[in-house]
Amino acid sequence: MAKFQAPVQKNDYIDVTFEDLTHDGNGVAKVEGYPLFVPNALPGERGKIKVVKLNKGYGFGRLMEIYEESEYRVQPECPIYKECGGCQLQHLSYKGQLIAKEKQVRDVLERIGKLDNVVVHPVLGMDNPWRYRNKSQVPIGEREGGLIGGFYQQRSHDIIDMDACLIQHEQNDIVLRKVKEICGKYGVRAYNEQTHKGTLRHVMARNGQVTGEIMIVFITRTQEIPNVKKIIQEITKEIPGIKSIVQNINSKRTNVIFGEETKVLWGEDVIYDFIGDIKFAISARSFYQVNPEQTKVLYNKALEYADLSGEESVIDAYCGIGTISLFLAQKAKKVFGVEIVPEAIADAKRNAELNDMENAEFAVGEAETVIPKWYAQGNKADVLVVDPPRKGCDQALLDTIIKMKPKKVVYVSCNPATLARDLKILEDGGYKTIEVQPVDMFPQTNHVEAVARLELKL
Numbered sequence: 391m392a393k394f395q396a397p398v399q400k401n402d403y404i405d406v407t408f409e410d411l412t413h414d415g416n417g418v419a420k421v422e423g424y425p426l427f428v429p430n431a432l433p434g435e436r437g438k439i440k441v442v443k444l445n446k447g448y449g450f451g452r453l454m455e456i457y458e459e460s461e462y463r464v465q466p467e468c469p470i471y472k473e474c475g476g477c478q479l480q481h482l483s484y485k486g487q488l489i490a491k492e493k494q495v496r497d498v499l500e501r502i503g504k505l506d507n508v509v510v511h512p513v514l515g516m517d518n519p520w521r522y523r524n525k526s527q528v529p530i531g532e533r534e535g536g537l538i539g540g541f542y543q544q545r546s547h548d549i550i551d552m553d554a555c556l557i558q559h560e561q562n563d564i565v566l567r568k569v570k571e572i573c574g575k576y577g578v579r580a581y582n583e584q585t586h587k588g589t590l591r592h593v594m595a596r597n598g599q600v601t602g603e604i605m606i607v608f609i610t611r612t613q614e615i616p617n618v619k620k621i622i623q624e625i626t627k628e629i630p631g632i633k634s635i636v637q638n639i640n641s642k643r644t645n646v647i648f649g650e651e652t653k654v655l656w657g658e659d660v661i662y663d664f665i666g667d668i669k670f671a672i673s674a675r676s677f678y679q680v681n682p683e684q685t686k687v688l689y690n691k692a693l694e695y696a697d698l699s700g701e702e703s704v705i706d707a708y709c710g711i712g713t714i715s716l717f718l719a720q721k722a723k724k725v726f727g728v729e730i731v732p733e734a735i736a737d738a739k740r741n742a743e744l745n746d747m748e749n750a751e752f753a754v755g756e757a758e759t760v761i762p763k764w765y766a767q768g769n770k771a772d773v774l775v776v777d778p779p780r781k782g783c784d785q786a787l788l789d790t791i792i793k794m795k796p797k798k799v800v801y802v803s804c805n806p807a808t809l810a811r812d813l814k815i816l817e818d819g820g821y822k823t824i825e826v827q828p829v830d831m832f833p834q835t836n837h838v839e840a841v842a843r844l845e846l847k848l
């Protein structure tokens with residue numbers, strides 16, 4: 391077999407023009423068609439790079455000098471942007487981010503979904519693309535006897551201590567600073583991955599941005615937290631708005647954050663928040679969208695695409711705590727939600743009651759198991775909504791949708807690549823993708839959400 395020969399050598403210094411941006415925020419330059427991915431470079435820029443790694447079909451470079459800057463390049467706002475892995479696009483203006491995200495969605499729909507003619511609308515962005523996150527979840531470490539907490543440095547497990555995160559709601563910054571200070575003062579040791587000793591692994595803070603209610607979750611290796619009573623006393627005194635303090639125990643040697651056991655240390659087991667007029671109870675383990683302002687935009691778009699008259703039976707697959715289900719239930723005859731996390735389904739049932747909605751029912755289980763079972767029992771939906779995790783829908787669910795033939799499918803996605811893959815399967819199975827609306831739920835990062843409207847072809 392012929393040995394692979396790249397048109398450049400490792401450690402070469404070369405001048406390039408950047409043509410594109412990858413989905414993970416790297417600039418792309420091509421040398422004789424061979425792509426080189428370069429962090430921090432932007433489309434339209436010219437500069438000098440050092441070639442640092444060569445793979446068979448692509449390589450990596452380091453940006454050494456920019457000769458011509460993109461009109462969209464800006465100074466990153468955050469002082470730890472370079473070290474922290476949380477944001478990838480702070481060096482691109484917000485207008486530039488929206489243009490790049492629209493292109494990203496359009497490109498994968500064409501490349502993976504083979505959908506050349508689908509209408510992709512401009513991304514719906516935020517007026518203020520900062521301080522939007524309602525949830526902060528950080529690993530805890532130690533330095534000079536005190537506790538530190540923040541993000542892992544890119545491609546490492548070294549913790550960058552963080553006092554403020556500019557995409558985080560200010561309330562969560564305050565909570566995290568206080569928790570580090572108070573727990574450190576009372577002798578709580580951070581968990582050490584190497585020795586598998588110490589107590590505190592992660593801290594999660596979540597706030598209801600409409601209600602101002604706060605939940606803190608301590609994720610610990612051990613059942614006991616030293617001086618826990620004093621810690622709680624001080625936290626509840628120092629943090630206004632605190633409604634719930636919860637402990638989750640994860641005693642395994644693992645990268646997975648949460649363990650199986652969750653117990654309430656103080657206050658309620660949930661906090662409450664509103665999206666639009668609907669009130670939601672949110673427990674520690676339940677998924678809840680991190681950007682509430684844009685969630686309303688996203689759910690209203692899903693509701694618009696479902697185009698309900700009040701007579702429809704609707705299935706909401708991957709329903710979480712029933713957020714989309716209850717939005718749809720306002721306009722549908724009946725909504726059936728399915729979700730794999732039992733705590734989330736308990737929240738969903740509580741949420742239906744909380745809002746006096748009697749036309750929503752919820753089931754625990756895998757969407758790909760429960761929905762085929764419903765179909766086998768003769769149950770059908772007029773409209774089916776899916777909002778899967780990043781890996782997209784399971785093939786068994788897509789097969790059932792194709793057999794069940796709901797007139798409309800609304801696909802909410804946080805990963806354009808799996809969205810495109812699944813739309814292709816649904817298109818091959820008799821659906822037409824009419825339009826796709828990207829929504830920027832995650833400004834400053836490379837992530838983008840999108841909602842697609844599909845109709846059954848006649």
Ligand SMILES: C[S@@+](CC[C@H](N)C(=O)[O-])C[C@H]1O[C@@H](n2cnc3c(N)ncnc32)[C@H](O)[C@@H]1O
Nearest residue numbers: 677679708709710713729730756757777778779
């Ligand atoms: C992107 S979230 C969407 C949740 C909800 N629609 C919302 O907007 O808040 C995906 C949800 O799917 C759930 N999930 C993951 N795999 C699943 C599966 N195989 N079957 C059902 N639910 C699943 C997750 O627990 C999570 O709540």
